[in-house]
Amino acid sequence: MASNWSLCGVCDNRHISNPSEVWCSECEEGLCGDCKEHHGVSKGTKHHETVSIVDYKKLPTEILQIAQMCDKHNSKYEFFCKKHDCVCCKCCLKYHKSYKGVTDINKVTKNVKTSNAFHEIDQSLLEAVVNIKRISSNREENLTSLANQKREIEEEIQQTRTKINNHLDKLQNDLMKELMATEQNESSKIRKLLTTLKQKEEKVAKYQTNLANINKFASELHTFLSIKHIQNDMAIEDKFIQSLFKSDTTDQVNISCTINKSLQQITASIQKFGEINVSSELCKMSIQIQKHKQAQLKVALPTRNIDNQEITDRVQKVEDMNVSSTRCDLAIKKQNDRQPQIMVTLPTRNINKLTLKIQKCFNTGLSEIRGCSLLPDRRMVFSCYQQKEIKVFKSGGTSDFEIKTIDRTFDVAFIDNDSIASTSAESDKINIIDIRNRKLKKPIQVNSGNYGIVYKDGNLICCSRKNGLNMISLKDESMFNIHNIELPPNAYVTTFADKLIYTKGNNNSVICCDYHGYILWTFRDTSVLIYPRGISVDNGGNVFVVGYATHNVVVISADGQRCRQLVSRRTAGLIDPTVLHYDQRTNTLLVATSKGDAFLYHVT
Template identity: 55%
Template sequence: MTVEQGEKSKIEKLLSTLKTKEKEITEVQENISSIKQHASELQTFLTMKDIEKDIAVEEKFIQSITTSDYTNQVNISCQINKYLQQIAASVQKFGEINVSSDPCDFSIQKRKDRQAQIMVALPTRNIENLTLTLQKRINTELSEVNGCSLLPGYRMVFSSCTYSNDKIRVLKSDGSKDFEIKTIRRTSDVVFIGDDHIAVTSGNSNQINIINLKKQKLKKSIKVNSNNGGVVYKDGHLIYCAGEKGIQMISLNDETITNITNTKLPDDAYVTAFGDKLFYTNNTNDSVTCCDYHGNILWTFCEHSVLLTPLGISVDNDGHVFVAGYGTNNVVAISPDGQRYRQLLSSEDGPSAPWALHYDISTNELLVANRSDEAFLYDVK
């Protein structure tokens, strides 16, 4: 908080200085307008010479800002010591606060027409800047994986449905098995819902199961009026793909169900949420669709050259949409507006028939699960 307050003070100081300069430039503009209306040509000429000197000073100040460190984008991160469990014996400090800065992505355009004019473009991020670094390769020892999710404490959960041997398997951070549950039938997708609980959809079994991770057992089953496949958790609600009924939302508080869209979806459709938008896949027509919570379609992405049989879907903090391409053995990122795309991972990177994936917005990590045996954890920058 102390470091943040220091950086905030620097920003406020810069904004105050810019506000003062803006006021000075406005006064110059008003003086020019007044002179043109009331002064003689000689008075105008002499006064303009003085004003041009003032403008030159302001321009020099503006240009100096672009070459200084004041406009750098500041990133504050906390690196925690991994050996806190040995605190009594070896840890001398809990960690350290690092402040790094990246050049701010803006430009200044200058136009001399007896006045100074500033045009500033806000920094933008795009999918070309995304970088994935493999952290670990995980042997899930599962077949027919339908869903995956990252859990607090760097654990992972996978759902597997083989009809006769359905499983919910939780792995530790090192990839070893923590525990598994075999009593739930027709497991489909899985999502963390907070308070050490997960929700597991069940395909055509018309129920959603809530599992207590701490007690390692089923807490309750919620009856729904439709199939339920891909699922995402948002603000106390589960939003899930309901097959022929489209997309539905159920409140975990009172279990009321709301229809979001009636667009018929296949059994293996998946959904994710970002802000006031939903994104869902349709593997029958190889499409990814963005809609609002009223079901109004905002855009549809369909590019057969890069994405076939899209299944698992997730989204990062900037609205980039990550999609598992089962038919193309890849992972594709789509821009928030649906206009741009980029293949992030191919079969050469490990994905082989990838089915499920999950982006953790708190750690900026992406978990990608193949249909069988393997999963991959990536750090995303």
Template identity: 35%
Template sequence: MTSNTSLCDICSLRYISNPSTHWCQDCDEALCSDCKEHHTLSKATRDHTFIPIADYKKLPVFITDIKPNCEIHNEKYQNYCQKHDCPICYKCIQDHVKCTDNIVPLEMVTQHFKTSHIFDDLTQSISDLETNIKQLRKGREDNLVEIADQYKSSVMKIKELRIKVNHNLDSIEQELMSQLKDAESKCSQEIKEILQCLNKVELEICNYDSTLKGIKQHASELQVYLVTREIEKQVSEQEKKLKSMMENKLFDYFTFSLEIHSERENILSDLCGTVSVEKNPTKDKLIYSKSRQAQILSNVINSFDNIKLRRIQKFNPGSKSVTGCIILPDGRMAFTQYQKNRLLIRKADGNLDFEIQLLENCTFDLTVVDVATVAVSSGASMYKPHIQLIDINSREKTNLIHTKSSCYGIVYVDETLICCGNVPNGIYKIDLKSNQTSVISSTIVSATKSYIAYFNSKFYVTNDREHTITCFDNHGTVIWTYEDRINIITPQGVSIDSNGNVFVACFHSNNVSVISPEGSRAKQVLDHKDGLHNPSALHYERTTNRLLVANNNGTVCLFEA
């Protein structure tokens, strides 16, 4: 098409300024009314599709930029390579000699695609995504109103108490109001952050529906096919993001309440109160198209046999004694420096954001508790073993929990911390509300560098002395144990992907291996050629399909599945 789409591509070559009124989708040419009939007769080998030029100009630029001719050879696309997922001309075939079995006629791929179920499913998915966002937004807005009402109700309780105790309650009132406001602000802030995220997702997908309607009416089959594939991938990513947020309980409801305590009701000076905040699972349900989602996920999420990782980043975290690493919800990365008891926070590009010097002796592993809090285990501390809760925003310790055993690998699950204990041995569960400790299992043996991960109601623990990885349920019942003293020597860090594949950092065999979800097979996916040097810790971020690996030599590698 010429740069001036107001001129007919045929007439303009003869220096006739004849305005174009139609667009030939098959030949990618603008035509005036006089040339349209002649154009059809001169190329009568097949039917041509014409649309008004005014409608064609309404299509987005990224659609009209898709041309029917090969950019390399300037020949018309005739075939499609399924292996490389791209259209090719007859001259391109020589570059695809190894793809013979995967080359099909282009018409076979694009014909009737506008009326295909995939196109309709994608349209429905966009509608479902918009419905999900509206539903989740309403839930969060309603929760804000409920929190405000509960806040007002609690304030009334405080006022009633204030009247009863008169002037002696001044100091207590001030403390309670401060706690109440802080709790309400924290709840509201978390909900508003979720709302901002939902608004961002809605902004990204709001134009998909209108785009699909436009290309269905006015774009060529090739353009529709290629654009549909691209939009399909973007819609799938947005669905995965919402699903991940749902799995991470970011849509759970906050409950706001105030409880007044009095050991001796008649003694005003003993009156006190506590502000408590609870989160209840959301009743919102996301809408999915199961058949289409299965089709999309099969292209996005790797099965065990097809797992491949590509290194996208390598940097120095600032320490050679990193024993814990994790990707934070906002994309930053956190590392624990064992001997120097530091928590290092690095930006998504690997550059240092800040570091927190912890007061206690050692820091071994860490886990995300919420968007602003991480829990850090002490390992073999010189002092009483413990777990610290650190607020990343304020860079301060918010809680210190003493443990019955030396605490190594740690993971956060449903308001509790699960840790690997050594001396005495056991898998311990710590309730964050009461700080009470219970034992999940005392028979599953953990070592001094055991790590733990959780996925789909199952725990996974490594034992670097026995060279084993053990999978067990919430009650401590062993489901399977995997042992390979050739390829998986000294397993340490462990993490799980969205398919249940178990990624393990193998220190002395110098690789990262993957164990199948049922624990029957394993294979090596990374080694020294990929930048590994005695890997000790790793973390698989299921939202972005990225794997973070920390080496003992002081380097960190980030891989993408």
């Protein structure tokens, strides 16, 4: 485009300033009225197309800036090469003359505005506008629905809180009424006795007065007869007083209150008011695509849902709202026919693709290892039942330190950078051990011995010998029973999200339940797993468990439906494995045997 399209180019070359009326794209200059007439009849330019300057101004800047001259040779474009899809000047032609697809550019540009290519581009632009508006409208509707769902969830949360408050208020009022009635009843009994005693006291006082008067004024006969009468009456009063001591009427009456354990343990049993669940439901939104006008595009729209149950008879029935969220990457793939397809990628971990690479194998020198754990600094902790000690090894497999004479230690669980917890099947306490100062930090008193243990969110979850799965708060050491069942010796437990998974070696099963004790699934397959003991989970919820009698390590899918043997006696020389621990931070698996052998694997 000329630098000054407002002036006539021909006149400007003659140093005359005349405003241009039309623009010639081929000459790339404006023309005034006189020059326009000459341009229109001149033999060399009469076939040039011109456009008025007013209309020319309407063209976008990026269109006006498209060069119509070859930037290499400063020559006019005269040819089009179909092979290279480019325009050429005469000088460029020598690079393309060997190709048959070189055409005069006038033939290519003839009727281009009415060509199919122009029409297709025009249609594509229209379709793009329509599709963008439809998608924008759909997303705006989703925003509105999210806002409405948020408001509904807030109302539901508030209603739940109100129900809880009302229920607790009712329980409190009932207890206060019971307290008042009890106090009034017991006080009434005491006041009634006090009234009787007052009457007895007045009667005895009267006898005292009469006896004094008799002593002063009565004759000997009257005195003798009066004494007999008073003695008979006092015998009755003495009998009454003695009867009071023989009955419970003189017992010290106290009133006290035992607060419901569910209320006392509510901070331990209910860790969250609820959780927000993000789910997706498929919707059909039609978009226009050239040649396939009504291709259907399925788009996942996020919705939110809260799962909750009403409070009825028991306080602990304020249920956690269950979470199941899966993030997916959504991509639209266009094939050659331009029909869109949906490509969905879910972050799942297929147990059939898991591979274990041995990193280290060493003997700990311990016997009857019942627990193991990997620390953040890659050190390894083992608990030895037979030798009553906990031993820590460096990442290289050499001994770091040991703590002895605690108890017959069973399982261990890492709590934080300074502490681990240790159970004992023969002691009614859980020991908290300071691994930095290498000493016993404190014992937590419980109601029975314990087998397996796992740490989660400030709580310890244990396999109790007495009443199944218990949760102990490290904050106040309160205890809450999650699942009151009979567990066999050597039962272990682990946790993932809102689920607990534990082993029952006596019936060769691995069981998954929620934090209310409801069974979600049970795995049992004696062809691959006999006498399961130590158990752990990876980042995707896949369950790793040792088979003590089958001498192997098995992985079970997160839904409990599939399994696969990873390590066996034949492939790795694994004999009598007892425990394992999966470190989710490093994808490392530690396996230990009753003979003291330790195997460290990297899982991919």
